[in-house]
Amino acid sequence: MLTHLRPSRPRRRALAVGAGVATLALALTACSSGSSGSSDAKTQDPNEKITLTVATFNNFGYTQDLLDEYTKAHPNVTIKQTIAATSDDAKNNFTTKLAAGGAGLADVQAVDVDWMPIVLQYENKFTDLTDDSLKDRWLQWKTAQATAPDGKLLGYGTDIGPEAICYRQDLFAKYGLPSDPDKVAELLGGADSTWDKYFSVGEDFVQKSGGKVAWYDSSEGTYQAMVGQIANPYEESTGTPKDLATNQTIKDLFTKVATESKDKGLSAHNQEWSDDWSKSFQNDAFATMACPPWMTGSIEDNAGGVKGWNVANVFPGGGGNWGGSFLVVPAAGKHTAAAKEFAAWLTAPDQQVGAFKEAGNYPSQVDAEVSDTVSSSTNDFFNNAPVGKIFADRAKAVTVTPFKGQNYFTINKAVTDALVAYDVQGKGTVDSNWNAAVDAYKALGLG
Amino acid sequence: MAADVTVTEPASPATPPTPPRHGRGEKSPRRVGLSQTLSRWDVKVSPYLYISPFFVLFAITGLFPLLYTGWISLRNWTLIGGDAGPAGFDNFTAVFQQDEFWLSLRNTFMIFLLSSVPQMVVAIILAALLHQNIRAKTFWRMGVLVPYIVAPVAVGMIFSQLFSDQYGVVNELLNAVGLPSVGWHKDTFAAWSAIATMVNFRWTGYNTLIFLAAMQAVPQDLYEAAVLDGAGRVRQFFSITLPQIRATLIFVIITSTIGGLQIFDEPRVFDVTGTGGPSHQWETTTMYLWNLGWGPQQNMGRAAAVAWILFVVIVLIGIVNYLISSRISSGETRQKKGRGSRRRRTPIAADMKGDLL
Secondary structure (H helix, E strand, O other), rough: OOHOOOOOOHHHHHHHHHHHHHHHEEEEEHHHHOHHHHHHHHOOOOOEEEEEEEEEOOOOOOOOOHHHHHHHOOOOOEEEEEEEHHHHHHHHHHHHHHHOOOOOOEEEEEEEEHHHHHHHHHHHEEOOOOOOOHHHOOOHHHHOOOOOOOOOOOOOOEEEOEEEEEEEEHHHHHOOOOOHHHOOOOOOOHHHOOHHHHHHHHHHHHHHHOOOEEEEEOOOHHHHHHHHHOOOOEOOOOOEEOOHHHHHHHHHHHHHHHHHHHHHHOOOOOOOOOHHHHHHOOOOOOOEEEEEEHHHHHHHHHHHOOOEEEOOOOOOOOOOEEEEEEOOOOOOOOOOOHHHHHHHHHHOOOHHHHHHHHHHOOHHHHHHHHHHHHOOEEOOOOOOEEEHHHHHHHHHHHOOOOOOOOOOOOHHHHHHHHHHHHHHEEEEEHHHHHHHHHHHHHOOOOO | HHHHHHHOOOOOOOOOOOOOOOHHHHHOOOOOOOHHHHHHHHHHHHHHHHHHHHOOOOOHHHHHHHHHHHHHHHHEEEEEOOOEEEEOHHHHHHHHOHHHHHHHHHHHHHHHHHHHHHHHHHHHHHHHHOOOOOOOOOOOHHHHOOOOOOOOOHHHHHHHOOOOOOOOHHHHHHHHOOOOOOOOOOOOOOHHHHHHHHHHHHHHHHHHHHHHHHHHHHOOHHHHHHHHOOOOHHHHHHHHHHHHHHHHHHHHHHHHHHHHHOOHHHOOOOOOOOOOOOOOOOOOHHHHHHHHHHOOOOEEEHHHHHHHHHHHHHHHHHHHHHHHHHHHHHHHHHHHHHHHHOOOOHHHHHHHHHHOO
16 A cells, blocks of 8 residues: 555656646657557566556455456566545546556546547547457447447446436325326336426426425436437547537537426425535435436435435436446556456456445446346335346337437537526526527537 | 835945944954955845845746746647647636626635725734733633634535535524525525635634734834823723734735635635636636636636736735725834833834835
């Protein structure tokens, strides 16, 4: 651990050089990725002692015991893991070091799907991880998220976030709606569930509760779930941004969510992840929310002590995915071949089942999902809901992978900011806020 | 520094005749050659040598980044991709055309005013109270500094709990006494006030101690004379304490101006996204800089342009501060001449002034 805090001298010097003469470092990076053949030969010497670093964030479920197993099988390899507290910390660290030419990045770097556009945009800074023997390891749409336009696979999938509907069984029963999970799934339209259906049941519920309980937690979360079902929300597949002013699909979506959230009172009018949002779980402020597997943990944290949560095996508008991560191998690393092998091992079904047991991250590997441990798992907090089976079904229902280019988040933020201004802060009208979003888009000068 | 004010001897020690001082030049009149050259060198060069570490460090950590930022601001530069060719002054014109930039300037100034003005007033009052003969002096004096040692991010987290719109503690207290809730994040002015409160919480105690130090250096005989003349406590405060600590006041105003115009931590932790609100209600200029460079746009060129604009703004305000302070200090010199030998002791006020000018 201590040696970890003290970077060795040559590495420190490399950092300084990398920071000072970024262009030179860029050139060096390009060279080293071009001539990876020689370094392959070097690391394939089984007797050479090497240290591989892996950088993750939050909780990937990679315990020391798990990492030790790899060292047992490969005695020459020592593994060191650094864990960032939040995904944002990890992202800042990742982009800053990448900007310095890749010096100081871990050999294996965990990347959230939200920042995969950076990896895809600067693909020559990462090792091509294509491996025919692993072709069918992951769900197809998961692999697609990490595949560059030219077909290179840049990341090995770890977990995914297939969404189901988490709901308050007790509040459903209290206000006269069917409360059994299967009945709720049916109520929302079953396999053919649509957002219109979801909203209309919501209007009914809010009316029955006398306006005391909202239907969902936040307009952003709902909008996010809906945008996640559009193939090209803000950009063409070539990466060209669509003019937001003429993007009718998004305008309709915005209008729909804004109207339902504010005018019909379906949302609890909180900004996602704010303190009010966290506290609204304790105050019976809303009855349903879109929830990927990792969200069940957040719900449990925020709603501790509140009984009555359950999970319905249904999602409006077909399947949807929210979040999930990849392991990538920066090309600037010294042992890219060994790192690739290690990343492949870490994302193998057995290891991801272990991570699921440890941290609840739902695996993206086909074999891991059907394994007994995962498929038979239940969640006590959600009234013993069979989450293993539910999320496997939800993962299968995902058909669309939205294209997220380098401008996805900027444009998305312009729209969600307008949504928050209208729904949470009560500013202006639906139209005036849409115009604000269009103005914000124009200010980006993507043109 | 202080020497400028108190020392009245002629400035050049190399001309010995007038004052019989123990200058090195006189010590060995026979060996005029080398030793005199050395001592002349010593006099001329050493001061620069002694002060040079600061300037060397400044050149590395201050001047170089400043100039390099200027260079970046003239290029198309992305965070990861790096330099992508010259941009001329496009970055500057683009920034000036953004409403967001002007909003951020407005927010910065408003939060600065809302924090600095009450902060100064409260700090001076607190310092005056602490200057009285009270029990457990050290306890109270240390007490006001406690908020300063709390990490700004922790302050932000505590205050975002207090200032939540729906379930915040402040709103619940307001409701408890029958007042309506305040939309701390909805209402722009309320948001500024909440952020200014965070800033005040942190810095009031710090400024209080600086003022207290200045007050303790005010000569006691002035107060005694005032008491003899029949001045009450309030009159003493306005007629003696305030004029005597004026230079310290200016020093604190300048430092808090610089700090206030660079405000970042508090507004950044004010909500969960940390980007300054959905309609940029509390996005300050430094936050705007950060959002441009390290947000999803990763546009370092524009971020560098904002950094330079902010630098120029702060320099301009610094010049205004300088003009005001030099006007006031020259007024003080006149005062001093009038009073003659009575003020032989140099109060801290004069020291401070020496530092500033």
